[in-house]
Amino acid sequence: MIMNQRIKNIIIVGGGTAGWMTAAALSKTIGCRSCKITLVESEQIGTVGVGEATLPLINLFNKNVLGLDENEFVRETNATFKLGIEFADWRKVGHSYFHPFGHIGVDMDGISFMHYWLRWYKAGGGLDFSRFNAETEAARSLKFMRTTNEPGPKVMPDIYYAFHFDASLYAAYLRRYAEKLGVSRIEGMIESVNQHPDNGYISSLVLKNGETIEGDFFIDCSGFKGILIEQVYQAGYYDWSHWLPVNRAAAVPCESAGELLPFTRSTARESGWQWRIPLQHRIGNGYVFCDQYISEDEAADKLLSRLDGRALDKPKSLRFVTGVRKKAG
């Protein structure tokens, strides 16, 4: 990119959740009139396809940035509502606690509710703080509602929630959104990169079929590999494995079973933990583990034996190293 010139041509590399969220956000905020936005992705490589459980901030993105209609989004992505996360068997087998979104109690006189709760607990109150948190109570009775904005004094605290959704449906939904606003999409596998001789900035991407794609600003959404940020620029990686040793996952969807739970469940297992993410049409499951303690085959078997419904596929295996890139740009 030549300095002092406006950015005219943005290239997004990758068409997973990250790529299409970026494309949607940029086409909405910057727009495609004065600036061209192109997304390159390779079907052959595919996407991770897991990220299905979210945090309440997703609402800000969907509503405030993109202006999505929440009901439409829920319909399009087979989403369900999430009030928090149940941590089962983490402290010890048979014990579980709930991490709710939203506030616990009310701060009084500038003092955090936590301190009042501690005093109450020390005076003989129970350890369960659920009665001071609407989300926990609702999750326990499998209920959900949105905050009502009725005039007059508040009778209930605001309700904080997020979603479980089908990651590939979400990407596809945002793809339609972004393409409607003018984002163009190129299918192809990036094989190499041309850099500006003076400053090392990327000037174009070269695809397997020989096509070159020029741009003046590149956003790397290529997932774990980081084909630009790592393979071109060697950003480096802070490895967090010594704190978070899990490095594999076996993931499999199963049929829905029982009542729909408005929360994610995370159950501690012998060599890691298992997620349970209920969607409208299925339940997503995965066993996240450390290969030092259990083999991939064994983990997949364990996972299959611990599903609430019939498995809908063969377990998919994923590999990763927890950590963060040293530089993001």
Added chain:
Amino acid sequence: MDKPIKKVAVVGRDADAWLAALILRLSFLKAENPIEIVLIELPSKLHPHEFYSVLPSHQVLHKVMGLRESVVFKTAGQCSLGQRFFNWSGESTSFFHGYDTHGVPVNNIEFLHYWVKARKHMQLELPLEDFSFVVEAAKQGKFPSLSDSAAQVSNATYGYHLNALPYISAIAKEAIGLGVVHKIGELKSLDQIDGNISCLHLSDGSQVQADLYIDASGEDAILISQLEAADNFESWGQWLPCDKKITASLPPLSPMPGFAQIVAFQQGWIGYFPLLNRTALTAIYSSEYATAEQIINKVNKVSKASLKAESVVQSTIKTGARKKSWIGNCVAIGESAASIEPLDATQLHILHLSMLFLRRLFPNSGDLKLEADLYNEKMQSHLTNIRDFLVAHYKLNQRHGEPLWDAQRNMQIPQSLEEKISLFSSRGMVAMCEDETFLEENWASILIGHGIMPETYDPLVEKVSRPDQVKHFQKILQYIAAEVAAMPSMQSHIEINTESSKSSIFS
């Protein structure tokens, strides 16, 4: 030593000591196990000329203390909607730092960016401050109360100019009335055990023992200076060179402005702080470049006054801060934690921060190490940001050919400030740090005010067409004019809030 705090000794004088004693007393007044608050009052240094210029945050302090605003007016204090800076970029230049945001954002992009574009490419001549409710209110002598809709887009607020002696007397009366144990005395010596104070010996031969000791003795820092390492006090003299202060009183102005005026001159600056019964004046200067006599002459010339050496109060400023203001069982608060010239009305704000964190971290056992570490970290982080805000005024001055100002313009500044200034110069963005006292709008006010015009602005500004932007600007100006027209005058606000027959200053 694993017992809860039962007794706190505050050792000090004037604002720091009385406000701290009252706040601590109130904090534990209704507690099941009340804590005894003893104030050992050192001889006051307050002179009738003295005043405090305080930030809007002082309103919060009043709320914490349950004080009505009338305490300010009954003691002849006045509201301050901001500060008008004169001559910082050369003679006859001025800008207003009002306590407010500017304009109304469009498409989630700050108004500032549209203003930069308009100034650079659309022939706009209006200064940024013209797009602020509070500045317009200040110029028209209004009290900045906003309608509900204006309150959605503006942060208009105000601080105070407090008349030190009567204000502190009122606070002291309440503190004693609420059961603060008051002892007048002077410290002779103190005993220590393992880096903790174990006993205070006063000059009348009496002793005071407490579980926690609050050093509110101002720059003398008579308690903590006996516990700290030699390099604990960090001087900021290289960035903030003024080391002398002259305080005096002039007759009240008519009409009385609801803001301060800060006028730069060759060896420092002169501030005018309107109070209901007088105008408090302070001259802050560097002894390296001028004598007190020269400054008094200068003040007389600038303010058409005839002050004499006997009719002013002279004092020194030891600008800087303690790296640790909580050591062992001793917490230095207010001016004994940091001493900063009154250029940005931060004087009592240091005390405010001290009390905020002390209250939040008030110990519940004898081992104070964790609390002290966090307290020191937070205080230092806040103080560093305040320091940078003040240093920016000196660094960005455009008074060429005057040794003090030339030196400060060419000085090397802390990296944190360097980064702020260069990002703002390049794209009109304020890089906010954690623990800032001054918000984005305050930074923008002074950076723009001192003459930085960002090279570029947020490119998303281009989404709004020029004619639409002009319309938007006109609408904002009309909106501000209509709002300000509907505001009560400062005069009537003060009258309504002083009249009340209730003599208590508590709400």
